[in-house]
Amino acid sequence: MIGRAAQLGADLVVLPELVTSGYVFTDADEARSHAESATGPTVSLFAELSAEHQIMIIGGWCERADADRLYNSAAVLDRGELLANYRKTHLWGREKLIFTPGDEAPPVINTRLGSIGVLVCYDLEFPELVGEVARRGAQLIVAPSNWPAGVPVPAGERPAEVIKAQAAAAVNRIAIAVADRCGLERDVPWIGGSLICGTDGYLLAGPAAGEPALLWADVDLAAAQDKGLGPHNDAFADRRPELYR
Amino acid sequence: MIGRAAQLGADLVVLPELVTSGYVFTDADEARSHAESATGPTVSLFAELSAEHQIMIIGGWCERADADRLYNSAAVLDRGELLANYRKTHLWGREKLIFTPGDEAPPVINTRLGSIGVLVCYDLEFPELVGEVARRGAQLIVAPSNWPAGVPVPAGERPAEVIKAQAAAAVNRIAIAVADRCGLERDVPWIGGSLICGTDGYLLAGPAAGEPALLWADVDLAAAQDKGLGPHNDAFADRRPELYR
Numbered sequence: 001m002i003g004r005a006a007q008l009g010a011d012l013v014v015l016p017e018l019v020t021s022g023y024v025f026t027d028a029d030e031a032r033s034h035a036e037s038a039t040g041p042t043v044s045l046f047a048e049l050s051a052e053h054q055i056m057i058i059g060g061w062c063e064r065a066d067a068d069r070l071y072n073s074a075a076v077l078d079r080g081e082l083l084a085n086y087r088k089t090h091l092w093g094r095e096k097l098i099f100t101p102g103d104e105a106p107p108v109i110n111t112r113l114g115s116i117g118v119l120v121c122y123d124l125e126f127p128e129l130v131g132e133v134a135r136r137g138a139q140l141i142v143a144p145s146n147w148p149a150g151v152p153v154p155a156g157e158r159p160a161e162v163i164k165a166q167a168a169a170a171v172n173r174i175a176i177a178v179a180d181r182c183g184l185e186r187d188v189p190w191i192g193g194s195l196i197c198g199t200d201g202y203l204l205a206g207p208a209a210g211e212p213a214l215l216w217a218d219v220d221l222a223a224a225q226d227k228g229l230g231p232h233n234d235a236f237a238d239r240r241p242e243l244y245r
Numbered sequence: 246m247i248g249r250a251a252q253l254g255a256d257l258v259v260l261p262e263l264v265t266s267g268y269v270f271t272d273a274d275e276a277r278s279h280a281e282s283a284t285g286p287t288v289s290l291f292a293e294l295s296a297e298h299q300i301m302i303i304g305g306w307c308e309r310a311d312a313d314r315l316y317n318s319a320a321v322l323d324r325g326e327l328l329a330n331y332r333k334t335h336l337w338g339r340e341k342l343i344f345t346p347g348d349e350a351p352p353v354i355n356t357r358l359g360s361i362g363v364l365v366c367y368d369l370e371f372p373e374l375v376g377e378v379a380r381r382g383a384q385l386i387v388a389p390s391n392w393p394a395g396v397p398v399p400a401g402e403r404p405a406e407v408i409k410a411q412a413a414a415a416v417n418r419i420a421i422a423v424a425d426r427c428g429l430e431r432d433v434p435w436i437g438g439s440l441i442c443g444t445d446g447y448l449l450a451g452p453a454a455g456e457p458a459l460l461w462a463d464v465d466l467a468a469a470q471d472k473g474l475g476p477h478n479d480a481f482a483d484r485r486p487e488l489y490r
Contacts, residue, residue: 089485089488090483090485092477092478093475093476093477093478094477095477096477097477101485105488105490122478122483125416125480126416126483126484126485126489127372127373127376127412127416128372128373128376128484128486128489129485129488129489131372131373131489132488132489132490150475151445153447154447157447157448160411160412160415160445160446160447163408163411163412163415163446164412164415164416164446166405166408166412167372167405167408167409167411167412167413168412170405170408170409171370171371171372171409200396200405201405201408201409202398202399202402202405203402230338230395231338232337232338232339232340232341232342233337233338233367235370238335238367238371239371239373240334240335240346240371240374241373243334243350243374243377244371244373244374244376244377245350245377
């Protein structure tokens with residue numbers, strides 16, 4: 001899939017959360033048996049493929065920091081080099097029984113493609129976090145995700161997760177790319193709602209329809225530099241933080 | 246329209262922003278000529294109708310505070326009594342040339358129907374503000390609005406304003422009701438996207454299709470008391486404000 005994306009001209013490939021390990025662990029012991037260090041096979045494979053195709057890859061992996069601590073992490077690689085690793089700070093569901101939450105704010109990385117912020121899945125549902133990353137300059141936020149299909153989605157509607165991602169892009173005038181898991185893993189059905197959203201909040205690609213998919217889009221990162229909303233408004237300058245106690 | 250809503254069993258009627266004055270003022274002088282005090286005809290009419298029908302009414306009006314200051318306000322009336330008045334804090338477009346921005350956070354009012362927060366239009370696009378109001382206990386946020394039709398909406402998509410409202414409801418597990426202006430006023434086309442959204446972020450009514458409309462829905466305000474997201478998560482308790490610098 002990464003090779004095919006590169007052939008199509010992709011500069012950046014985003015992969016789901018915990019992409020090589022799977023997500024639905026029985027317990028922490030099972031997760032530990034799939035966990036790796038940053039020199040383990042998953043990040044090494046990301047490095048190798050990003051070097052081979054001269055692209056960036058951002059993907060989720062199961063990180064073992066030491067005997068006790070596992071993190072739900074996302075690695076950022078560019079042409080073979082590990083630029084950053086982010087440890088998910090907002091854990092979902094049984095992740096709380098397995099992973100340690102990261103204690104550092106998400107990275108905003110100045111890359112050759114532009115300024116990229118990295119979140120993981122549920123993180124994206126905290127508008128204050130997304131806003132903070134956007135105000136640190138992220139033009140694009142990338143979120144490896146595993147969106148479980150939870151609350152039934154009314155007929156003809158998009159899953160709320162998709163709507164939240166679109167709104168997060170629009171209010172911050174940034175692009176957002178989510179790579180989601182699809183299908184069924186053990187007893188968990190996944191939304192499979194991968195998407196690429198532009199700075200107006202409208203989708204450039206996706207949402208994927210629950211099937212394995214390669215989405216691609218040209219994303220105008222320069223547009224994310226402009227927070228202006230007509231002649232009198234600016235999405236950032238119009239904030240009144242003194243009122244957001 | 247208010248009488249018809251009451252006949253249908255409405256407990257609360259929401260009206261658009263600046264509903265009686267119109268919105269597209271040539272300048273501050275023209276706005277001033279339409280501005281009123283809280284004892285003026287608009288709020289008096291809201292009071293009278295809310296008493297007559299034994300309902301709540303929340304609607305936008307053009308407030309004259311003194312010779313210099315005009316506010317873009319929303320009044321909250323219940324059965325003839327003025328419970329609160331909110332002065333819009335985030336001004337849009339040429340409003341900045343006409344109105345003084347309010348300096349007080351939006352009210353959260355304990356009413357006989359439940360706890361209701363009041364924003365006006367563009368306020369709703371600041372997730373930190375919506376979150377703050379929700380965390381002060383609002384089960385329902387009401388937003389008299391005038392959404393100008395700006396950025397073209399891609400075919401088959403909902404306007405980004407609607408998506409932002411849905412996401413604001415979903416991330417905070419609150420209901421949101423927006424009454425929007427429709428049609429054309431002077432040179433300004435309005436979205437006419439009124440909506441009522443439930444705590445999951447899915448619409449209970451609307452978006453209106455750009456025509457005059459009376460939307461109604463039963464809104465489960467008790468659902469907004471529960472911020473739980475399955476056995477391990479809580480939309481409020483999972484926040485990590487120390488990371489939202």
